[in-house]
Amino acid sequence: MTTSKTRSVASRQPRGTYRHGDLRRALVDAGIALARGGGPDAVVLREATRRAGVVPNAAYRHFESRDELLQAVRAAALNALALAMVDELRRLRPLGDEVAYARANLRAIGAAYIAFAQNESGLFRTAFAGVALVAHTPVGGGEAHASPGPFQLLGAALDLLVSAGALPLERRPGAEYLAWSAVHGLSMLVIDGPLRQLTRHDRARVTRALLDMVEKGL
Secondary structure, eight states, X not given: OOOHHHHHXXXXXXXXXXXXXXXXXXXXXXXXXXXXXXXXGGOOHHHHHHHHTOOHHHHTTTOSSHHHHHHHHHHHHHHHHXXXXXXXXXXXXXXXXXXXXXXXXHHHHHHHHHHHHHHTHHHHHHHTTTOSOOTTOOTTTTSSOOSOOHHHHHHHHHHHXXXXXXXXXXXXXXXXXXXXHHHHHHHHHHHHSGXXXXXXXXXHHHHHHHHHHHHHHO
């Protein structure tokens, strides 16, 4: 028989399930941690619910499937990449030469992209997992965000080259795809391909050479 005193004590016992705050955010944060450690394949809804401290059924109020959670985590990974690019841009020192500054701006975008791939390889792989085209995905993806995404930041850098007179206007259309393909290709070779064997010094040298090629090729 359960007494009122027993019920009172039981009601004060801590529960292992999530009872307060933003559960969706907690699940996404858990998914981000999984992606950071193991890439997109590691983002599993059941494991995310376990890390968030909820029963699996509770998660379905926010994510009906593992794919929905993966898309939210992918958006967060794109956001992290964009923020890394913005941080690199903020390190640029003002230059009196408009052309030199525009070129430095483009190089900063590319350098940040490649560095993020190496430093956050799990998130980088997740950012581009199972997506036909991420070019027009804003920072945050399906989350509430108004900031530009990685592709938009690249586009702005190219526009700056045009306004500075360093890139002919007739060569501007589609330039994003050329620059993006180059830096993304090197990033993948460094984290998943034969360039994994390069030393840190050699990776930096190859990165500089690639950015030189992109800048001069455009």
